[in-house]
Each structure stands twice: as C-alpha cells, then as structure tokens.
Amino acid sequence: MDWLKTTDPDFERRFARIVDDRRESDEDVAHVVRDIIAKVRAEGDAALSRLTDRYDHHDLDKDGWRIDAEACKAAFDALAPDLRAALELAASRIRAYHEAQLPADRDYTDDAGVRLGARWTAVDAAGLYVPGGRAAYPSSLLMNAIPAKVAGVERLVVTTPTPRGQMNELVLAAAHLAGVDEVWRIGGAQAVAALAYGTDTIERVDVITGPGNAFVAEAKRQLFGVVGIDMVAGPSEILVISDKKSDPDWIAVDLLSQAEHDPTSQSILITDDAVFAAEVEDAVDVACAQLSTKTTARASWDDYGVIIVVEDLLEQGVALANRLAAEHVELAVDDPEAFFAKLRHAGSVFLGRHTPEAVGDYVAGPNHVLPTGRRARFSSGLSVLDFMKRTSFIALDKASIAAIGPAAVAMAEVEGLPAHAKSVQVRLK
Ligand SMILES: NC(=O)c1ccc[n+]([C@@H]2O[C@H](COP(=O)([O-])OP(=O)(O)OC[C@H]3O[C@@H](n4cnc5c(N)ncnc54)[C@H](O)[C@@H]3O)[C@@H](O)[C@H]2O)c1
Numbered sequence: 001m002d003w004l005k006t007t008d009p010d011f012e013r014r015f016a017r018i019v020d021d022r023r024e025s026d027e028d029v030a031h032v033v034r035d036i037i038a039k040v041r042a043e044g045d046a047a048l049s050r051l052t053d054r055y056d057h058h059d060l061d062k063d064g065w066r067i068d069a070e071a072c073k074a075a076f077d078a079l080a081p082d083l084r085a086a087l088e089l090a091a092s093r094i095r096a097y098h099e100a101q102l103p104a105d106r107d108y109t110d111d112a113g114v115r116l117g118a119r120w121t122a123v124d125a126a127g128l129y130v131p132g133g134r135a136a137y138p139s140s141l142l143m144n145a146i147p148a149k150v151a152g153v154e155r156l157v158v159t160t161p162t163p164r165g166q167m168n169e170l171v172l173a174a175a176h177l178a179g180v181d182e183v184w185r186i187g188g189a190q191a192v193a194a195l196a197y198g199t200d201t202i203e204r205v206d207v208i209t210g211p212g213n214a215f216v217a218e219a220k221r222q223l224f225g226v227v228g229i230d231m232v233a234g235p236s237e238i239l240v241i242s243d244k245k246s247d248p249d250w251i252a253v254d255l256l257s258q259a260e261h262d263p264t265s266q267s268i269l270i271t272d273d274a275v276f277a278a279e280v281e282d283a284v285d286v287a288c289a290q291l292s293t294k295t296t297a298r299a300s301w302d303d304y305g306v307i308i309v310v311e312d313l314l315e316q317g318v319a320l321a322n323r324l325a326a327e328h329v330e331l332a333v334d335d336p337e338a339f340f341a342k343l344r345h346a347g348s349v350f351l352g353r354h355t356p357e358a359v360g361d362y363v364a365g366p367n368h369v370l371p372t373g374r375r376a377r378f379s380s381g382l383s384v385l386d387f388m389k390r391t392s393f394i395a396l397d398k399a400s401i402a403a404i405g406p407a408a409v410a411m412a413e414v415e416g417l418p419a420h421a422k423s424v425q426v427r428l429k
C-alpha cells in the first residue's frame, strides 16, 4: 500500500505514477490474449475445448458446452424464497432504471423543407460476458441482460466460465429471470473471441458487453471493431473521499469490498486527516483478516492500495479524484453535493456516508458494469444505448434539393469529386 501526502516533495511524481500505472493491461496480458484470439479464430471449437481445459480445468465435451433453458428454470424454481426475492428486487430496480434510458427517434422538417431524423434500432444479437473465475456473478448477468432486453435485442447469449465444471445455480436462475436465450460454459479471452468470430457451435454476435478480469477486458479491447463493445470494464476500483467524521471501520470495508474482487483491483482513500487515515489503515488490516477472500483482498491492498492525505479535501481532493477517473467514487462527507458538483470523471458516484458502493453492485438500479483503468475520462457505464444504434435519414423533394443542392455541388467540385457533383446536378435540372 502506498501512503502519499500532498505536502511531500515528491508527491506529484508518485501520484502521476499511480495515475499512469496500467495495472492490469500489461504487455504480457496483451500477448497472451492475442494468441488466444488467433487460436479461436483459426481452430474454433477445438481451441475452445483446449483452452477451457487449460484455464478452467474441465472437459467441455464431457460436461456439456451449453446450459439449457430447463436447467436455468429448475435453478430458478429451486431458489430459497429470500434469494428469489432479492434477485427479483434487483431485476425490477435495474429494469426500471434502464427503461428510462430508451432513446426517442427524431423526425422533423427544417426551414429549407428537408425532412431529417434518426431512428434507433437494437442489434440482432448480444454476447453478455458474466465473470466466474474467482467469484460467481449473478448480479452481472442481470446488469448485462436486462438493458439488452429493454433495448429489444432478439438473441441474448451469455458466456461464463464454470471452473472445474462447477456451475453456479444463481447465475442460471438469473439467466431464467432475465430471459437469456443461450448460456455457454466458456470464459476468458476465448469466450470473447468465440462471440466475436463465431465457431461451428457458437454463432457470432454483434456486440459484446460485460465485465471481467484483465484477460477478458483486453480481449474486448482487441476485438473492438470486429464486434461492438460497451467499454473496457476490467478489475474493479474504488476511490473513497472521506473526512475524519466517517467511521474508519465503514470506510475500511468499503475499500475491501472492491479489493476482494481481484488481486489487480485498486482501492484508494483520499482524506484530509492523517490520524483518520491511520485508523482506516488499521481497520483494513483487522477487517481483511476476517474475510474468506482475504488472500485476494490483501494482495490488491498491498500492491495497489493507496492512501492520500491532502490539505483541502474539497478542492485538492476532488482535483486528484478527477485525475484518477475511478470506476467508483464514494463521497463520505457532510455535504456530498458540493463535492459531486466538482467531480467530473468517475464511472459511478455514491453520495453520503450511508451510500456504500456495494449497494450499487446489486440493487440500486444503475448499471454496475463500469469503465476501469482511468477510462471514465471517456467512457460511461453500460446502458441500453450500448445495445442500440442510430440510423439517420434524409428526405428531399424538388424544392428542398433546389434549396441546398447547389452548395453540395460547390463542395464536391472543390473536393475534386465530379460524380458527387453530377449526382446532385442532374436532380437540379
Ligand atoms: N468493471 C466492472 O464493471 C466489473 C464488474 C464486475 C466484476 N469486475 C471484475 O471482473 C473480474 C472477474 O474476474 P474473475 O477472474 O473472477 O472471472 P473472469 O470470468 O473475468 O475470468 C476468468 C477467466 O479468465 C481466464 N484466465 C485466468 N487466468 C488466465 C491466464 N493466466 N491466462 C489466460 N486466461 C486466464 C480464464 O479463461 C477464466 O475462464 C474481476 O477483475 C472483477 O473486479 C468488473
């Protein structure tokens, strides 16, 4: 864990190193992923089978490639009542939030008499990556599938690893609840490649969404263009801005809540009180030792955890947070609105001491699939729009082409494109 004070003479150098650190996307990962993608593209199912054996340690031909709809329904029917209620609450809150994102078509006629507009349509098929290496993520299934359904996607294809052949019943139950069409027992970069290129067994999709570890995130990054993607959503991150009035035990578990996802996750505390910072550090040690996920959480905190003590939390603290552009930012202060007003770069923001990030992971409603690795500077969380595209349209008649056509002819001529000019001119006669 790194301790920084803005008053340290080498603060700027050390902070800049943290901002620029590409935690998960190093050259080794990129190289491994490139190789996996090439193998899946060239060999299809045979590569999927071999890579699943190598990384997830089971035999697809023996265990089955696909989980059928009956198994998903059976898992849903077998849910304990409290878990079923929790999944249903999460699903209905996620659905309500995302339904409000549906965009409106445009269709109008401007002053020149030109009819213009745009029509939104869903992609035909979406590949939804549901992580499953270290933990199981039924919540991520809902976060992927519900916006896709709201958008009107016809074919929803889930891929998820089943390490050592172990299926997670809650993931299957969530697939039934969300109305997923296909569930494939494949994870990692090989799953992303199969969705992008298709194989004899798995038909390709148009867009791939969802979170995952460094290999999954890098595969999506490399395959963007072959297929649409939502954004690069890799190992989780949390940045907590807190004054000394917060309970150190609360802040410690908030930091650990993201550290426990992955050894390359990152948890950062920014505070203006060094004593409070030390209390949180101690509380992290105590809380971490009690977690079943302590090995992962400890590794993440030791290698990538950061505590930054600033002189002025509102001005300096938020300025640093903007440079970090973290996936999640908690504002554990008396007046979170004042901080929120200055915060421009973050995937999702949690306002006030009673808003733990973990509630957003499950039941609040906004999507938990969010950009990581400082990418909140230019990307947003998963939304209904990631499953849709916009087609613009133009309609002219004799009068309106006469109004705007000559300008097009003039521009085509200076661009040296005579066929363009002619195709307008012939209609002006
Ligand atoms: N940013 C977000 O929105 C968000 C949301 C939820 C989860 N997450 C992140 O998702 C990740 C889940 O990770 P996970 O590991 O539990 O599951 P995962 O499904 O993402 O990854 C497991 C797969 O990784 C591949 N893999 C593992 N080691 C490999 C290696 N050495 N070489 C090549 N491939 C390898 C395997 O194929 C395996 O199937 C975490 O990093 C978590 O923080 C992010």
Ligand SMILES: N[C@H](CO)Cc1c[nH]c[nH+]1
Residues within 6 Å of the ligand: 137, 139, 140, 235, 236, 237, 258, 327, 361, 368, 369, 370
């Ligand atoms: N915190 C993760 C996004 O980074 C989402 C998640 C799912 N389950 C628990 N957490």
Ligand SMILES: [Zn+2]
Residues within 6 Å of the ligand: 236, 257, 258, 261, 358, 361
């Ligand atoms: Zn989480």
